[in-house]
Amino acid sequence: MDAYINGVSYYLPEKVLTNHDLQNIYPNWEVDKVTSRIGVQKRYVASESEFTSDLAIGAVNKLLNDYNIEKSSIDYLIICSQTPDYLLPATACIVQDKVGLPKSCGAVDLNLGCSGYIYGLGFAKGLLFSGQAKNIIFVTSETLTKFIHPEDKSNRALFGDAATATFITINPNKEFFSAKIKSFKYGTDGSGYDKLIIKNSAGHLIKKQSESFLDEEGNFILNDDYLYMNGTEIFNFTAFEIPKLIKDILEVNSVVIDDITMTVLHQANSFMLDFIRKRSGIHSDKMFIDLIDTGNTLSSTIPIALCKLIENNNIKENNKILLSGFGVGLSMAGVIIEN
Amino acid sequence: MEKEIFISNVKQQFMDPEEIVLEMSTEFRQLDSYDSLTGMTIMVMIKDEYGIDIPESDYRASKTIQELYDYVLEKKGK
Numbered sequence: 219m220d221a222y223i224n225g226v227s228y229y230l231p232e233k234v235l236t237n238h239d240l241q242n243i244y245p246n247w248e249v250d251k252v253t254s255r256i257g258v259q260k261r262y263v264a265s266e267s268e269f270t271s272d273l274a275i276g277a278v279n280k281l282l283n284d285y286n287i288e289k290s291s292i293d294y295l296i297i298c299s300q301t302p303d304y305l306l307p308a309t310a311c312i313v314q315d316k317v318g319l320p321k322s323c324g325a326v327d328l329n330l331g332c333s334g335y336i337y338g339l340g341f342a343k344g345l346l347f348s349g350q351a352k353n354i355i356f357v358t359s360e361t362l363t364k365f366i367h368p369e370d371k372s373n374r375a376l377f378g379d380a381a382t383a384t385f386i387t388i389n390p391n392k393e394f395f396s397a398k399i400k401s402f403k404y405g406t407d408g409s410g411y412d413k414l415i416i417k418n419s420a421g422h423l424i425k426k427q428s429e430s431f432l433d434e435e436g437n438f439i440l441n442d443d444y445l446y447m448n449g450t451e452i453f454n455f456t457a458f459e460i461p462k463l464i465k466d467i468l469e470v471n472s473v474v475i476d477d478i479t480m481t482v483l484h485q486a487n488s489f490m491l492d493f494i495r496k497r498s499g500i501h502s503d504k505m506f507i508d509l510i511d512t513g514n515t516l517s518s519t520i521p522i523a524l525c526k527l528i529e530n531n532n533i534k535e536n537n538k539i540l541l542s543g544f545g546v547g548l549s550m551a552g553v554i555i556e557n
Numbered sequence: 558m559e560k561e562i563f564i565s566n567v568k569q570q571f572m573d574p575e576e577i578v579l580e581m582s583t584e585f586r587q588l589d590s591y592d593s594l595t596g597m598t599i600m601v602m603i604k605d606e607y608g609i610d611i612p613e614s615d616y617r618a619s620k621t622i623q624e625l626y627d628y629v630l631e632k633k634g635k
Contacts, residue, residue: 255572255594450613453597458604489594 221343221399223555225285225385226524229276230262230512235363235374244371253375257488261378261513264361269303271312273381274359278317281355281383285394289317294324294351296341298334298358298517300546301365302327305420313357324351331414332484332545334358334517335382336553339541340402342386354386358517365416365445369430369438373445376487378513382521395528397539397555401470405463410548413451417442455548456490461498467540467552478504478554479537480527484544485509485519517543533557558607558633563626566606570598581623603629 237259241249253259264273274297282289297310310325319325324345330337338356345351359381366373390396418424428442440446460483468474481500483491488507495505506523509515515522520541527533535557542552560581568574573590585591596616603611603625609632619625 251592255592449593450597450600453594454601454604457597457601493598 219347219388220390221339221346222387222390223339223384223395223397223399223524224387224389224391225281225287225394226382226521226528227277227281227284228380228382228518228522228525229273229280230380231264231268231273233263233265234260235263235378236260237375240371240375247371249375252372255487255489256376257507257509258375258378258513259510261363261375262380263363264379268361270297270299270301270359270361270381271303271309271316273361273379274299274309274313274357274383275316277357277359277381277383278313278355281385282317285385285391287353287385290320291353292319292323292355294342294345294354295319296326296328296338296354296356298328298330298338298356299360300329300331300334300516301361302329309359310357319355330547330549331360331516332486332519333543333547333549333551335484335520336402336541336543336551337404337549338517339384339386339399339553340404340551343399343402346386346388352388356384356386358382358521360516360518362445362516365419367430367438367441367444370441370444371438372449373447376514377445378515380512380515380518380522382518382525384521395533395557397533397557400554400556401467402551402553403463403466403470405459405550407455407459407548410451410455413448413455413548414446414546416445452486452545452548453490456486456494456544457497459550460494460542460544463542463544463550463552464498464500464540467542467554471538471554473538473554475500475504477538478540479534480504480506480532481540481542482506482520482523482527483542485523486514486545516545519543558626558630560626563629564622566602567599567622567625570595570602579622581621581626583622584620585622585625586620599625607633609633 308327544550
């Protein structure tokens with residue numbers, strides 16, 4: 219038995235935040251200098267009344283339409299998000315109903331960020347192989363920008379909102395793109411749980427406003443009500459762990475880097491990707507780096523990259539693509555898919 | 558630990574290594590092309606090349622190349 223990705227689509231909210239907009243908001247900040255390093259020119263931002271389920275619904279409907287998939291055939295829905303509509307119920311339940319998926323459909327949320335796409339593929343493969351499902355829609359959807367402090371210019375420049383939907387089944391569909399999901403490698407270092415966190419949330423929610431901490435020059439550092447990222451720690455984790463993970467992914471799939479057509483890592487920022495590329499000895503032609511129009515959309519960056527590769531007809535028959543996600547948790551995972 | 562090699566290793570982490578002048582007394586954060594990403598790669602370089610895990614607070618405390626060099630030398634000596 220095999221598991222196949224038989225389609226990927228993505229959906230973006232309407233509202234756009236450009237570098238020009240950021241420059242107007244922060245007139246004293248060198249926006250161009252920063253954004254050229256991280257490789258982002260614009261990012262999409264959910265409106266106040268737009269939630270993770272809304273983006274997810276947009277992505278699922280697009281997938282159903284793009285790949286002529288019958289709603290009635292779907293027997294499992296997985297949604298990966300760390301910014302769900304509610305603490306409870308699961309966003310997947312809301313989306314099942316609003317999209318009109320069958321009531322016989324299983325629906326579950328998966329709480330992971332940048333590594334989430336790989337974990338979701340792993341869950342889907344497990345459900346298919348154990349005979350629990352036949353036609354799975356796996357969604358990634360985030361509205362992280364709701365949790366970024368208005369004065370946190372670095373994170374506002376980096377992150378964007380988006381949703382994606384991937385169709386996963388046991389049979390290949392040769393009419394469209396169809397890629398076999400091969401072997402996985404996973405990794406976790408929960409000692410870094412507080413390096414990328416929204417502290418005042420969920421069980422830790424304290425119903426009072428937290429105070430913002432600023433540096434000596436008055437720049438925003440953190441506020442416990444909002445997203446906090448220790449960029450240096452995340453960079454360190456990535457710099458040392460991801461080249462090793464890439465080696466392990468190749469090994470578990472019994473291939474070498476020359477066998478890989480394209481490496482699609484979580485599009486954290488272009489600087490970090492190029493840094494990992496060099497440390498991993500990967501040629502620039504074999505490393506996908508493109509977050510210029512969407513920014514870092516957490517678990518959605520890898521499937522958005524896949525959509526772009528499919529749209530541009532960059533994935534040919536028998537091509538092997540290495541996927542790897544890493545970040546918040548700290549969590550990492552990778553897999554190879556083969557067209 | 559060769560000072561010249563240390564300077565060169567730090568220099569390579571800048572986006573314009575050919576354009577900048579780095580000496581032991583240089584306050585490297587004051588250079589135009591320095592940013593927080595340069596800092597992150599300098600810390601990774603120190604771990605790669607000298608086996609020293611430098612905490613961010615200690616890194617920030619080093620203003621000149623000399624101070625950074627002395628820090629690494631001291632840690633290596635231990």
